[in-house]
Amino acid sequence: MDQGALGDPRGAAAARRPLSVVVAGGGTAGHVEPAMALADAVRRLRPDARVTALGTERGLENRLVPARGYPLELIPPVPMPRKPNVDLLKLPLKVRDSVKQTRAVLDRVGADVVVGFGGYVSLPAYLAARGRVPIVVHEANARAGLANKVGAKFAERVLAATPDSGLPGAQTIGIPLRESITRLDRWALRAQARQHFGLHPHAPTILVFGGSQGARTLNTAFSGAAEALGRAGIGVLHAHGPKNTIAVQQVPGAPVYNAVPYLERMDLAYAAADLVVCRSGAMTVAEVSALGLPAVFVPLPHGNGEQALNAQPVVAQGGARLVADEDMTSQKVIDEVLPLALDPQRLQEMSRATLGSGHREADHVLAQIVLEVAGQ
Structure with missing residues (x-):
């Protein structure tokens, strides 16, 4: 028997059921496509894995995610200011409601790991998962957005497409791309x-x-x-x-x-x-x-x-x-x-x-990291 599973309740639970990965990358294709590329890579490594995408009713994920064959859970959007400013102070009620609904999704699907790609879907995902579900952050842009800056503070692993993204300690792996x-x-x-x-x-x-x-x-x-x-x-x-x-x-x-x-x-x-x-x-x-x-x-x-x-x-x-x-x-x-x-x-x-200058294997590299963080 796997001694690691005996010593880790989360690992034991994962051994009894399929791996559950939640990806948060809604809004634009630049957020959705890396999430879907990761989802495909996870399924290649673990065909029994369940990958659930978080999104909002107005994002491109409503078209892209179902077309790729993955379930989509809608949560209230939390538009993020590009920099910490007075607009951020106006968001607590929206954030609280979105975090509550996101937490319910994580519980319902039995999430083993949350992977965020930035944007207004990621912030409630990070806050809902904090202290409950391991978090992996991936930053695609050369300059990190506020959501990923927040998520990186309590993530298990932080990855980036390019060096100097503004996320301390980020590992550069490129951007996950579809096969x-x-x-x-x-x-x-x-x-x-x-x-x-x-x-x-x-x-x-x-x-x-x-x-x-x-x-x-x-x-x-x-x-x-x-x-x-x-x-x-x-x-x-x-x-x-x-x-x-x-x-x-x-x-x-x-x-x-x-x-x-x-x-x-x-x-x-x-x-x-x-x-x-x-x-x-x-x-x-x-x-x-x-x-x-x-x-x-x-x-x-x-x-x-x-x-x-x-x-x-x-x-x-x-x-x-x-x-x-x-x-x-x-x-x-x-x-x-x-x-x-x-x-x-x-x-x-x-x-x-x-x-x-390219990174053709980023999807596979990220999928391996996600499985590692999930205890798989």
Whole structure:
């Protein structure tokens, strides 16, 4: 008999029933996708494990979590100010109610460990689990948010995507990514991907996207440069966002400029591309790096500057270029992005540098840590 289980009531309980992991990563895809990648990795290591996601009724988790086959428990949201200030003092009643409901979820599913990825779902999860259930914190951004700063104070383990996240003692492991990305063979899928999107099979191709809602700056800059790109023999796959529309000048006989509202098959979009131009959210940077895709990152100009910081390690290694939002114009596309897309040797050098900055095994590493903390 396992002597560790005899000496640890939690270990004994875990030995009698399947492992129960609760992930808190609702709100945006940048929080939800790492949580789902971890969930998949846990299930690969422990097929009998139960993984429950926490979320709120207005977050993307309502679409993403059920689609991945995991149960979703909704709790009241606790919007977090980016810094400790007077707004934080207005939250005690909301926090108390959310913590109470979250604690009931943890009890109902028999949680063995809570894994938080930041955002307004994580704070009540950390407070509900404190002193009751072991906590693991993962910070995806280069600059930690307030929820993870709070959770890290009483977590068993603290992990981060990059060094210097602002969480003392954090172990750098990268961001957990779904296997459809980390195991993607871009070259093997290239012909299928380009056919799927109606792109030229051999022309240099740029993938442009600005997150799930698109980015006005990228939409304006690339639609204005569409004619020049076409005349240069460059194809474009451009996700402009479901609430936006763009008009592009298609050049007769030139490679297609395919503008779409949303990319359901992101794996094929990556496989079709020679170069990507996009925002630099933590998840996007991690995926691009893992795939070895040369990139031009255009950080979101709002927030606390974390998007520029997210991109910095890849840029420093030579795998990407950084362009400020206010500088990304149609002329910038023509003067800098267009020549880069036509330079296969430079793209190859950037690809090698990008691969060197990625963490393809972060999902497996984090899953092992979670099992260790859970006593498994």
